[in-house]
Amino acid sequence: MWLIVAEKDKSARRIARILFKDVKVLKKNQVNYYFSPSNKAFVLGLKGHIVEYDFPEELNNWRRTPLEALLKAKFVVKVKEKNVVKTLLELAKDAERVTIATDYDREGEFIGLTAVKLIQKVNPGVKIERVRFSALTPVDVRRAFENPTSLDLNLAKSAEVRHKVDLLWGAILTRLLSLSANRLGRDFLSVGRVQSPTLRLIVEREEQIKSFKSKYYYNAFVKVRGIYAKRKFEKEEEAKAVLESINTLKVLSFKKSVVEEKKPIPFNTTEFLKEASKFMKPDKAMAIAENLYMEGYISYPRTDNTVYPKTLNLKKLVEMFLSSDFKDHAEFVLKHGIEPSRGRKETSDHPPIHPTAVASKDELSKDEWTIYELVVKRFLATLAPKAKWEVKRVEFEQGFKAMGKKLIFAGWRLIYDYSKPEESYIPDFKVGEVLVVEEKKIKKEKTKPPSRYTTGTLIKVMESLGLGTKSTRHEIIKKLYDRKYIYGNPIRPTNLAFAVINALKETAEVVTLPDMTAKLERDMTAIAEGRIDEKDVLKESVVFLSRILKSVDRERLGSIIKEGIEKDREEEMEKNAIGSCPECGGVLLVKRANKRFIGCSNYPKCKFSRPLPQKGRLVTTSKVCEKHGVKILRIVEKDRKWEFCPLC
């Protein structure tokens, strides 16, 4: 009996179909597996990491466990996927041979090693092999199975150490902050190697915006032949003086050219999430993409690759859409000849995200269709011809310039219509001609602070700093929202976030910097290459953390964070305050529990309350009711809006 272990069900099925002709789909403990009677072979897909490290149970109580105890603790292995482990053990018990066919990367090696350790408990002497393939194609898979090797223990250990280091740092600093600020239970304050540097980026951007001093500058415009030419000035007097001195302008140069505009690159996870975040939060977009993948509409959504592999039959995929809602787009692409664009990142694990089947609007939910349509349009756009613009540039004397842009061939823009082409018009000019100035004006402008991150731009920045992976970045961002560290999109940090980052900067600044990830990556490579021992890496963290625990002033830490929490509370109060309570003089607030209502800040001492309508968006206006002296509220519903005094 032969057992093959893959990383997930999808690859297990694929491997089974490639290797064997007589594949039967079976189910045990609600877990799929595949059986070939003639080869007496079973193929089982895991669910990624089926176990995880944790601290022993006796250290679970945060209040009662000294943090130093976590440093000395032994890690215990906790089963996360009981049914998968159960099935794995049942199948492994009678195996004579086990082949590990998990993904060909660091985590895959570790997942494989975990499976082996479990298997050896029930079947100690079993023969174990490892196969590696970069793509789930018949050629690659067959070649790998013809040349089995053994597990790369060092590579697996490097991943193992990362799990431990992350848990150690995360748990100790999370507990330290939460205990110091007395925020326990579901209000705990999390800290981590990826989330904290990401949060620091957001906080620092907000600081830049707060401290930004905008400068004025002056755009001078002159109207000639019906259009405005522009020149920028630092000083208003200068702009005025120049404008006063001119009544005609000579054309110094005029250029008309056709410029090609590149088409977008194929979707990898980051690019996809950046675009999808125009419609929804990244974690939701990812969940929907996952669904569409499971239902067979799109390819695997977790990929770094931005280059279509040669094995992908692009033409066939386009032709698939000839009888669909995207018929016109598909015809357009085929008419002009397929010419795929390519991004800078090329990997061999998965192709860029692309459609794999035709869907119609009524078989998908609204959100699913939004994502599916995005993937299809992007896919077709990457194969379509480039867009062409006619660009005119004119330069006058005195440094006045104007530009015109006209889209003369839409190309990919015809398909990928998520941004409007911005056109502007200027007429033709002749070099040397002198034009009468028809109008002059000056516009005062302000320099702008850097803009806030959006979920889309943040994911890109995280990628460029090496923070997180394609599979985790969206979850990290969600975590920051869940912890009430950030809100809105564009993203703003709460006062709590400022406080947490400040507290960490004083106690454990490394954990707020991307360098920590970079260093860990270097250590992992060294472990994988056998240059250092994984125990030394772990020990380094233990030493570092114990030094932090010795020197930390918990009271100070607590007061920094509490201040932030207090500030958030005050701001929240200010936002929801509508006036004073007619019974006790306290502050009347819009409160949101299960229902929204008007309540008093002195609750439970004062029980004054008034109901509010539950439907529609509630806005506090600046108008005040003459009778009650409280703010007028506005309800905005889809088709109507109305205002009222909550006490009238």
Next chain:
DNA sequence: GCAAGGTC
């Protein structure tokens, strides 16, 4: 109840 990383 802690992290980040796989996967659903």
